[in-house]
Amino acid sequence: MSEVNLPVASFSPLYEQIKVMILASLQAAEWLPGAVIPSEMELAARYAVSQGTVRKAIDELAAQNLLVRRQGKGTFVATHQEDDWQYRFLRLAPDSGEKFLLTSQFLSCLKAKASSHIANLLKLKAGDTVIQIDRVQSFAGKPIVFEEIWLPATRFKDLDLDALNAWHGPVYALYESQFATHMVRAEEKIKAISADGVLAGHLQIAAGSPLLSVERVAFTYGNKPVEIRHARYDTSEQHYENKLN
Amino acid sequence: MSEVNLPVASFSPLYEQIKVMILASLQAAEWLPGAVIPSEMELAARYAVSQGTVRKAIDELAAQNLLVRRQGKGTFVATHQEDDWQYRFLRLAPDSGEKFLLTSQFLSCLKAKASSHIANLLKLKAGDTVIQIDRVQSFAGKPIVFEEIWLPATRFKDLDLDALNAWHGPVYALYESQFATHMVRAEEKIKAISADGVLAGHLQIAAGSPLLSVERVAFTYGNKPVEIRHARYDTSEQHYENKLN
DNA sequence: GAGTGGTCTAGACCACTAC
DNA sequence: TAGTGGTCTAGACCACTCC
Structure with a gap:
């Protein structure tokens, strides 16, 4: 009666613990994006479990991308620097169905105090410094997307307009290669709004035109929010695509 | 040299073939939504494979919901008649974060010839008969959603306004219980639009207000499209939520 | 206690890539 | 040919549900 007093704490299978350890290695940048991780046999030896158990852990991490x-x-660490990952988080597609290549133009990149809203989303203290970026993306010469981006200044130190303009490729690939920050997942909140004068100017449309407002919070390893993005899409000739499963 | 002439056809593992067979049983309604399927051991015996192979097949089907x-x-066949599935395909959420319970009011349910656009999406012949339903959904007395729904008349024979009004619960649960049609997945295309007079009337807002236009195609087993839905959301106090993984 | 899914192991063999 | 992930098996044992 006395020796057993089992914790009510829920049962955690071995492969879950292995997942946690692999995750820790990813977070600690022991294996970098794009690099191979040790083979299943090696990991099985390291963690002193069977290959099958490591397989199950890796299977689930692979399912989460x-x-x-x-x-x-x-087995490789996922990276945004792969061709087939360029548009991983971009749900916008032309109505016509053709491929589309967006060109990006950065308008500004400034340091500022975080508003309470942004600080909240980034889990910073109100008044902490953030970097704020504005940009426009165009398709076939027509501006389609206006975006404001907020980043914590500590993690993205030294990011400026020159660095952005020098970079060719997806912003998330830049975050990876310059700031050791890999984006794992994101959450978006979408609304329909009317273009005000500023937006109308950026997107070369009439004031009052309907636009899609997309607020995104993007997370790295460990569910840490590290980027806020407020985009407005001109959806007159393109749409936001979503799959429900 | 002569006896071997291997098909170039790609290798298909056993568990994939088992998946196909289980899928066939689902499609043939051998096991109905909400019902238990045979145990892993029984299926292993039926298909003459090991339990592990059946497990892998079931794992993947479970991952696809x-x-x-x-x-x-x-192991049970997924169904929309479960409490936690009521809102499976509804991505709309109040800005405030509270739960929300929508009340549904059906406006009409008529038979009509399919437009070429609708016929196309439903993979019908132009001119085939479809059922067209209009409805409004409200939250706390305020109309939030106006929806037009198109269904192939053959599959949904006898569906009328009375049947819709008599039903209390999600429409997808009705499809299941009355028409043996379970929705597996859906695709949505989202745009921002301006409310015209008709929409403004339905949603009790000013003409010209921005609205979210959501065009959905929903599929049953075998990737068969069986419902088209064109919804307009008033997103002034709620938003469309999406997770990117 | 019987039955179900869930975990873990060990070992054999297959498919694919690189050298 | 060696090394990697992918498949399949058989068997032991655990966790959970229901009677």
Whole structure:
């Protein structure tokens, strides 16, 4: 009666614990985006479990897009610097169905005090410094997207307009290569709004035109929010696509 | 040299073939939504494979929300008639964060010839008969959603306004219980639009107000499209939520 | 206690990639 | 040919549900 007093704490299978350890290695940047992680056999030896248990852990991390398995080659840390990942988080598509290549123009990149709203979303203290970026993206010469981006200044130190203009490729790839920050997932809140004068100017449309307002919070490893983005899409000739499963 | 002439056809693992067979049973309504399917051991015997192989097949079907595993009880066919599935495909949420209970009012339910656009999406012939339903959904007395729904008349024979009004619960649960049609997944295309006079009337807002236009195609087993829905959301006090993984 | 899904193991063999 | 991930098996044992 006395020796057993089992914790009510819920049962945690071995492979969950292995997932946590692999996650820790990812978070600690022991394995960098794009790099191979040790083989299943090596990991099984390291953690002193069977290959099958490691497999199950890796399977689930791969299902969450944190790892990518490649038969015959190995298992790799997911990265936004891959061709097929360029548009991972972009749900906008032309109505016509053709491919679309957006060109990006950065308007400004400034340091500022975080508003309470932004501080809240980024889990900073009110008044902490953030970097604020404005940009416009165009398709076939027509501006389609106006975006405001907020980043914590500590993590993205030294990011400025020159660095942004020098970079060619997705912003998330830049975050990875310059600031060791890999985006894992994001949440968006979407509304319909009317274009005010400023937006109308940026997007070359009439004031009052309907626009899609997309507020995004993007997270790195460990559910840490590290980017806020408020985008407005001109959806007159493109739409936001979503799959419900 | 002569006896071997391997098909270039790609290799298909056993568990994939089992998935296909289970899928066939679902599609043939051998196991109905909400019902238990045979145990892993029974299926292993039926298909003459090991339990592990059946497990893998079921795992993947469960990941696609076609089956639901319940430890100690069995594996069940997914159904929209479950409490936690009521809002499976509804991404609209109040800005305030509170729960929300929508009340539904059906305006009309008529038979008509399919437009080429609708026929196309439903994979019908132009001119085939469809059922067209209009409805408004309200939150706290305020109309929030106006929806037009198109269904193939053959599959949804006898659906009329009385049947809709008599039903209390999600429309997808009605499809299941009355028409043996379970919705598996859906695709949505979202745009921002301006309310015209008709929409303004339905939603009790000013003409010209921005609205979210959501065009949905919903599919049953076998990727068969069986419902088209064109909804307009008033997003002044609620938003469309999306998770990007 | 019997039955279900869930975990873990060990080992054999297959498919794919690289050298 | 060696090394990686992918498949399949068989069996032991655990966790949960229901009777």
